[in-house]
Structure formats: C-alpha cells, structure tokens
Amino acid sequence: MLNAKTSRATIGKGMQRNPAGGDRMILKSVEKTRRETLAYAAIAGLAALLAPRMSMADESAVAAEINKLYGDKKFESGKIKLDVPEIAENGLVVPVTVDVESPMTESDYVKSVHVFADGNPLPGIVSYKFTPACGKASASTRMRLAQTQNIVCIAEMSNGKLHMAKAGVKVTIGGCGG
C-alpha cells in the first residue's frame, strides 16, 4: 500500500516538471522547447529500452510451468473470459478476473484455473480450485505486474478438457521492487 502511494506521488512530481528542464529554457522560443521536449522524450524512451532489467520470466518459463502441470496436452480456446485492463497505470495493483463458462454441476464443473504472466520475475500468479458448490467458476483478485506483458490463463474441466486464454496488459509503472 505504502509503495503504491509513493510511486504515485513521484509520477505526479515528474509530470509537473518541464521535461525540457532548466532555467535557461525560459529564454528560448516555444518552438525550440517543443522540439527539445520531443528529443528528450525520444532519449527517455531509448534509455528505458536499454536500461538493464531484473531477470524476468518469459514465454518459455510460462510454457515450462504449464508443461509441469499438464505435459504436452492440447488446449482449446473459448469458455474462458479473462478480464484484465488493457492499460494498467499502476503495476502494483492490477485487477484480474477469470470467468469460466460451466454449468458447475457434480458431473461437469471447472476443477482448477491457473493464471501466469510472462514478464514477471516469477511466472505464476494464482491457482484456483473450484468445486460444484461455487455455483459459478468466477474469481477476482489483484496482481503485481513488473512490465507490459501477456497474461495466460488455463482452466481444467472435470472431464479433463483444457482451455486456454491470453490477454495483454500495458503497464505504465512496473510493480516490482517497489
């Protein structure tokens, strides 16, 4: 909670500051300032790309985790509604809702759901176990995302069928390291 607040405050300050910066800029024409602003933005973008990153999981790590659970079984699409924001302003708190279509009866229900991310230090996010008593295979929580990445969700049905869904989340401020 504290971390989220601090990072918010920092963003606020950063935005107020003239990106072209410095007192000397005041004397220059508006046109020049704008051009320099753009140049600064470009440099900042490049720096962000080149900056050393923490060791992150990638798609292969997610695939390895899935392989550990289900071997090389086939996944079908559909049935899963994976609800994540398209753009997450704060990577520390990203809501994630999984909703799997199922009658949830004793003979036909969703057994488990796993959620993974391919750009976090660790690929796993959450694993759910449902029972027919749930009435509805739906659950929401909040996760941390270190950077812009894909969320992968797998649902295992009581009849052994597997379903998979993917969604991308653009993260403005990474929720890693605080």
Next chain:
Amino acid sequence: MATTPTPRVRLPAQAKPGDTIEIKTLISHEMESGQRKDAGGKIIPRKIINKFIAAFNGKLVFEADWNPAISANPYQSFFYKAVESGEFTFTWKDDDGSDYVAKNKLTVA
C-alpha cells in the same frame, strides 16, 4: 505494517436456496515478494500469504494458491451457490506458518 493481518469478508447474511452469492474477501498483509531489496542492497525475505481456503460447514468450497505476484492487502472474490444455512470458515495461510481465520454465518431461507 507489522500489525496482525485483519481479514475482512463481505457476503449477504441471507440468501434464497439456489441463489449464487458473491463473497468478497480482503486481508491486510504486505505480501513481501522476496524480490525487493532494502537500503543496504540485501534482499528482503519473502513473506506472503500463500493460500486462501473457503469452506462451508466444513466442506471445501474454493481454494486459491497465491504467488508473490499477488498485490499487498490481497483481495479475493468468488461465488457460492446457497443450499442450506450454515457457517463459512475462511482461512489464510501465511509463509511463517500462522493461520488467519474468519467465520461468517449465512442463513438460507
């Protein structure tokens, strides 16, 4: 932040038989991921709640295994199909071995 985690649960007190009700839970916990470093550059050890279990009249309803990617003060919501009156037991399991428990009654009529 080192206070005892306080669970908070919200669910309707009453339901009709066959109704699917939503249960929302929240617990105060810093969910230290084990990825952060302190001022001295040392890694702060992981301390998260790794499991959340919901049972009704002693029977398992829903279970969530949380990884360090779950946000601080973890929120979890899920559904329950009301059949009979009884009591929910919600258990949060901490890495350090402690359990945090909340109980809520549900009247089905």
